[in-house]
Amino acid sequence: MDIQLINIGFGNIVSANRIIAIVSPESAPIKRIISDAKEQGRLVDATYGRRTRAVIITDSSHVVLSAIQPETVAHRFVVSKDPQGNNN
Template identity: 75%
Template sequence: MSIKLINIGFGNIVSANRIIAIVSPESAPIKRTIQEARDRGMLIDATYGRRTRAVIITDSGHTILSAVQPETVAQRFINKEDLTDEG
């Protein structure tokens, strides 16, 4: 199994193999998830002070905040898999 990395903005990179979900931060359940991760010390804020536009949930229980749109992160994820399949 090779390590695939995804750029989530501002030079921050996450292992694509560990991502479970990429969601928008607008709903109340996601806001609760963010607060619970903050309380547990499992929140990683990669927004550099900008507005949170995507919340990335990993299989390790970490919650990552990104200033990049969820669609953009997902597209990078898909493009990375296409490149890996080709060669």
């Protein structure tokens, strides 16, 4: 299995194979997920002090905060593969 990496802003990269969801941080359930992850030491803040715009949830229950829009992260996720499923 190839390792596919996604740029989530400011030179930070996440393994695309481990991503379960990319969501917006505004809802109360997502805010609870963020606070629970922070308490349990599973939160990775990759915003560099900027406003959180995307929350990335991984299969290891880690939560990654990003300062770029969820649509932008998702677009990078999708276009990083060609139609045959090979890495670009």
